[in-house]
Amino acid sequence: MSLKARAREKVERAGISNYMFDHDILVMCGVRYTIAACDCGEPDCDGVKLERSAAMVGRVLQ
Numbered sequence: 001m002s003l004k005a006r007a008r009e010k011v012e013r014a015g016i017s018n019y020m021f022d023h024d025i026l027v028m029c030g031v032r033y034t035i036a037a038c039d040c041g042e043p044d045c046d047g048v049k050l051e052r053s054a055a056m057v058g059r060v061l062q
């Protein structure tokens with residue numbers, strides 16, 4: 001399963017339906033998250049982590 005598919009599962013499991021994908025970026029409530037593989041090894045880990053991305057904020061305001 002691709003990272004993107006795992007991220008989608010993770011979000012939907014959390015009960016969030018207001019999200020979209022911008023290429024490989026997950027956007028929830030206007031906040032962009034980078035999708036990354038997680039290798040923490042926790043038994044209940046779904047193998048994906050979402051990292052909040054602030055990279056675009058400045059540009060949006062210009």
Ligand SMILES: [Zn+2]
Binds near residue numbers: 038039040045
């Ligand atoms: Zn993990």
